[in-house]
Amino acid sequence: MSNVERLGPEALARARAPLQRIEAGLASALLDQGPLQRLLLAATLARGHVLLEGLPGLGKTELVKALAALLGLSFRRVQFTPDLLPSDLTGGPMLEERGGSRALRFLPGPLFAQVVLADEINRASPKTQSALLEAMQERSVTVLGETHALPAPFFVLATQNPIELEGTYPLPEAQLDRFLFRLIVERPATATLERILLERHRGERPPLERAVDEAQLEELFAAVDRVFLPPAVARWIARLVEASHPESPTAPELVKRYVRHGGSPRAAIGTAEAARAHALVGGRPHAGFEDVRAVLTPVLAHRLVLDYRARLDGVRAEAIARELLERVDEVEALPEELRRV
């Protein structure tokens, strides 16, 4: 069927143990946020960048730091401000005197870390934001014509505050498209808050130990690539993305009314990769419809360019993604007899 080597039971069992350790660590870092943690882990295994959106103080930064600690990856945090320059991120040449001679030496910026937390990314100017483009896509930076590879693996986990519009620069579509997921961090429930108060002194999370070594992490990445994506599931992903365009005949009413531009092919690729990773997190060697259902909204929502009417009517992209999941049948060309069953 497929010439890709499938994930065997032994490989699946080997991947399972470190994944459980990571999940347990994330759960201890951010209480009662199971779906969010699972999606974050899936995005990491799919080697995608994540945009975390939520109010201040919800634990976004803590979550990213916990992930970096559990994966044993180098971590840098950059607080984005309007006056932040691209070179502040990428680094730049420094004149250095060595052995009586002077030479320009490249001094790496904060991007040269495996996990970069871009805090409040929408506060930086578009120029600085665009400096991230190459880093996120190519996993390298070019300064003065010289390209410097970023350490592998490389993840950008950015946060943005949805309520502060003053002095913010909304991320351009091209920039948003580079993020595999946009995850909404919800405020915790009362019971969770109570647990935090009782279990955390000054809100500090317990120290975390590294859950996987470098080789294990590489093995997890390889395992994701071997997760089988059935053609029927791939077809559904393609139809979902196709239906996200308002001019598509299969587009639901909500899409036709509020969406100006639908998902890109990168969105479809991202959905497939995320579904594979999600299946591996779930301990399965093959991706199913449930995996696509779980990852579509965080993959697609931030890629949809909405009409002004959406803002007027208070329609969010997440609602449109959910509408797509509801309206586009998993299996096409089903007769009415089976559709009704």
Added chain:
Amino acid sequence: MSTRLERRIGRLRRKLVLALGVRVASVALLCGGALLGALALWLRSYGELEERWLYVGAALLALAALVAGAWAARRAPSRETLAAWLELRSASGGAVLSACAFGEELADEASARRTAAVEDGLYFAWGGSAARAALGIALLAAGALWPLSWSAVRTPEALLAELVARAAERFAQLEGNATLPAGEREALQQRLRELAERALADADPAALLRALDDLEERLAQHAERARAAAERALAEARPEQDAALPEELRSLAERALEQARTEAGARALAEALERARELSEAGTPEQRGAAAALAERLAEQAREAAIPGAGELAQGALLTPDQDAPGAPSAAELGGQRSFGGESESRRGSFAAQDSPEGAAARRSEGASGRAVFEEARAARLRRLSPSQRRAVESFFTGDRTGVGR
């Protein structure tokens, strides 16, 4: 070697094809049944409905069922699509699709149970398909079998033909019994021929009906007179003849005469006639004579009761009487009894004179010519009728009322 999962998907597809086929076929049956049934009813009432059209209708329905089956097979989703549906319904997390893709059994026991439950629990809502199909078949059957007499769909031509035929039959019956005087017979025969011609010529139906009523009345009067004469003759002949008969035949005859108007009596009458005929050939001379006389009485009764077949049986007994047997009716007596005379001596004499072998032959010949007129008129009229009308008239002559309207 297919896996259990593949076999399950195959079964699922067959079920689906069946469900789709039944649904489409039911719609086709309903439409076809209504259309063909109405067409059959119309053709039977006003036009030609020959048997081959029924075969054409059945072939059309079979073709519709075939097309429905082919459509269902084409419309049914592929095995791959059904596998995806099974995956979706069983929420197997890709296990079903993966197993199908690689031709493997489901490794996960829980997934296997869930897929089996999905297949077992599959129930197609027929949506009234069976009711539609049954209604379609019922409509077709109703169109083909509906008795036209119930719906009184009878053309004036058929009615007139029926009345003419009825009058001709009554005439033939009287003529066959030799009860009509010669002049009257000629007049009635002429009148009947005229009416048949007028019916053939599509004359004014109202005038024709009046003429037919008049003819019918005259024939009825003749029949009534003949019946009264027969009763008188029988009453006179009965006592002395009955004494010579065996007890068995006498009781049989009495029972038959009592019940002659019923179907059971008709059978008994025929049986008694047969027994009398046997006795007239093989008994003592006294018994032969009495049996011949009894056969004559029974034959008259059979004619009176208009029992099909009994008349011919009696005629067999009457034409071979042992003239030497004591008590046997003479030729003149037989002629008088047969002619149900009593109108006048001259008429009795003229009938008696005909009862020589030549006279009997002549009488049969004349009866045959009367029948021929009737048959000719009937055949001519029948040729102009539609098959359904023809069957209606023929059923009238055969007495098979169930055939009317076919």
